[in-house]
Amino acid sequence: MNSVEGDTPVLQVRGLSLYYGSFRAARDIDLSIPRRRITAIIGSSGCGKSTLLRSFNRMNDFIPGFRVEGQVRFAGQDIYGGSVDPVSLRRRIGMVFQKPNPFPKSIYENVAWGARVHGFQGSLDDLVERSLRQAALWDDVQDGLNHSALSLDGGQQQRLCIARALAVEPEIILMDEPCSALDPIATLKIEDLMRELATDYTIIIVTHNMQQAARASDYTAMMAMDDDRAGTVVEFDVTEKVFTRPKDKRTEDYVTGRFG
Amino acid sequence: MTKTRAMLDRELTDINELILRIGSLVDAAIEHSMQALAQRDVDLARKVSADDAGVNALRFEIEEACLALIARQQPAASDLRAALAAFSIVTDLERMGDHAAGIARTVLHMGDEPLLKPLIDLPRMAEICREMLRLALQAYIQRDVEKAVLIIAMDDSVDALYTQIFREILSFMVEDPRTTSRGLYLMFAAHNLERIGDRVTNIVERILFMTSGELRELNPKVSKAVADLLE
Ligand SMILES: Nc1ncnc2c1ncn2[C@@H]1O[C@H](COP(=O)(O)OP(=O)(O)O)[C@@H](O)[C@H]1O
Ligand SMILES: [Mg+2]
Numbered sequence: 252m253n254s255v256e257g258d259t260p261v262l263q264v265r266g267l268s269l270y271y272g273s274f275r276a277a278r279d280i281d282l283s284i285p286r287r288r289i290t291a292i293i294g295s296s297g298c299g300k301s302t303l304l305r306s307f308n309r310m311n312d313f314i315p316g317f318r319v320e321g322q323v324r325f326a327g328q329d330i331y332g333g334s335v336d337p338v339s340l341r342r343r344i345g346m347v348f349q350k351p352n353p354f355p356k357s358i359y360e361n362v363a364w365g366a367r368v369h370g371f372q373g374s375l376d377d378l379v380e381r382s383l384r385q386a387a388l389w390d391d392v393q394d395g396l397n398h399s400a401l402s403l404d405g406g407q408q409q410r411l412c413i414a415r416a417l418a419v420e421p422e423i424i425l426m427d428e429p430c431s432a433l434d435p436i437a438t439l440k441i442e443d444l445m446r447e448l449a450t451d452y453t454i455i456i457v458t459h460n461m462q463q464a465a466r467a468s469d470y471t472a473m474m475a476m477d478d479d480r481a482g483t484v485v486e487f488d489v490t491e492k493v494f495t496r497p498k499d500k501r502t503e504d505y506v507t508g509r510f511g
Numbered sequence: 512m513t514k515t516r517a518m519l520d521r522e523l524t525d526i527n528e529l530i531l532r533i534g535s536l537v538d539a540a541i542e543h544s545m546q547a548l549a550q551r552d553v554d555l556a557r558k559v560s561a562d563d564a565g566v567n568a569l570r571f572e573i574e575e576a577c578l579a580l581i582a583r584q585q586p587a588a589s590d591l592r593a594a595l596a597a598f599s600i601v602t603d604l605e606r607m608g609d610h611a612a613g614i615a616r617t618v619l620h621m622g623d624e625p626l627l628k629p630l631i632d633l634p635r636m637a638e639i640c641r642e643m644l645r646l647a648l649q650a651y652i653q654r655d656v657e658k659a660v661l662i663i664a665m666d667d668s669v670d671a672l673y674t675q676i677f678r679e680i681l682s683f684m685v686e687d688p689r690t691t692s693r694g695l696y697l698m699f700a701a702h703n704l705e706r707i708g709d710r711v712t713n714i715v716e717r718i719l720f721m722t723s724g725e726l727r728e729l730n731p732k733v734s735k736a737v738a739d740l741l742e
Contacts, residue, residue: 461587462585465587494587494588494591495587495588495591495592495724496588496592496723496724497588502588503588503589506587506588507516507519507586507587507588507589507590508513508515508516508519509516
């Protein structure tokens with residue numbers, strides 16, 4: 252079982268295998284994601300990081316032929332069990348993608364949208380302001396909430412997407428290489444933001460940037476591909492350990508740049 | 512293998528070579544300081560003392576190389592541990608150089624006062640220290656834990672010799688207080704050698720850290736030699 256003592260898990264992955272048709276993209280994953288911590292998932296390209304991340308809020312359900320074995324336990328139930336509604340699951344487990352993908356609407360509407368969809372009762376203005384503040388974007392945009400979201404720069408757009416995810420008050424935020432399209436300054440702003448958010452939210456981030464995983468996360472899961480190209484979690488530990496004294500040779504080779 | 516990875520390997524190899532070089536300078540300093548003591552060779556003693564500046568300079572060069580590697584390559588895991596181990600080992604080596612220079616300066620202080628007694632245990636102590644140093648350098652380069660661990664027991668014999676020398680000289684001084692200054696010279700030399708042995712043990716700790724990631728204290732806080740004397 253890949254877990255570390257001390258922090259309570261919010262998400263428990265048990266014997267999870269993920270398939271695209273007959274191709275198994277991930278095999279026998281066991282993982283306990285600690286609550287209100289930042290967990291990074293690292294590993295070489297194609298080893299199944301995004302597939303695993305998307306399986307945490309059933310984003311893969313949209314892909315024809317996608318299939319799951321095993322369990323992802325969240326809030327006392329298996330999210331793939333019959334009684335779980337994927338739409339409300341995705342409200343509780345939000346997602347931020349690699350490329351910022353704001354809607355071609357106003358900044359305000361981008362943030363308010365999810366709340367409207369979920370039938371939010373209360374002051375939308377307050378919710379928008381709160382979410383933008385949490386995403387460290389309020390100061391940049393408060394005087395232009397009606398401007399198009401597309402007028403923002405890349406880093407701001409990504410923080411807007413984070414604000415949009417926060418507006419529906421999720422418990423977990425999944426981030427798939429959220430900084431890969433951003434410059435170093437915008438990247439550091441996102442990392443600062445992740446640190447702020449981790450007091451209230453659980454963050455799981457897929458990153459191919461090892462320095463980012465090393466400095467921004469509390470825990471690190473290392474994934475690698477077996478001979479049949481199925482991804483597995485080969486090591487899970489506090490980040491400090493993974494980057495100073497990894498136990499697994501594949502982790503060692505990956506974090507020291509000896510892969511291939 | 513990527514070009515960047517090859518560059519990192521190259522930089523680590525360069526640091527290893529510099530460590531070997533400073534190690535052999537220190538080894539020579541111990542050898543020559545003991546030779547100066549045995550033969551009362553003032554010129555040689557002056558040379559050992561002057562050459563210590565070269566050890567100090569090389570130490571900073573190695574620290575620079577480690578800093579540059581850490582800043583530019585941002586090493587992780589065993590690479591990071593190797594860079595940190597080198598940084599720490601070079602400090603121990605530099606201090607060993609100081610101890611050798613300390614023996615040389617004792618020779619200069621002695622002027623033409625004859626040795627209190629013929630040297631028997633002191634050269635033996637020095638030989639063990641040098642053997643420990645050579646083994647440590649090999650173990651460091653080869654990342655050979657088994658070799659490194661052999662050194663721990665050798666330091667125990669250095670400590671035992673130190674205790675023996677200390678007692679012997681003390682008895683001379685108690686019997687005839689006029690021998691005190693001559694006795695102290697030899698005690699200084701023995702003390703420097705005992706410290707050298709402890710420094711090699713520090714290097715062993717760093718080799719264990721580098722290879723396994725384990726941080727373990729091998730030197731008891733109070734040197735065993737001193738503890739024995741206080742009993
Ligand atoms: N929609 C899909 N249909 C079929 N195969 C896919 C699909 N998405 C990803 N894969 C395959 O699954 C494996 C893992 O992909 P992915 O999870 O994107 O890896 P990573 O995020 O680690 O780069 C790869 O072999 C990839 O080609
Ligand atoms: Mg991916």
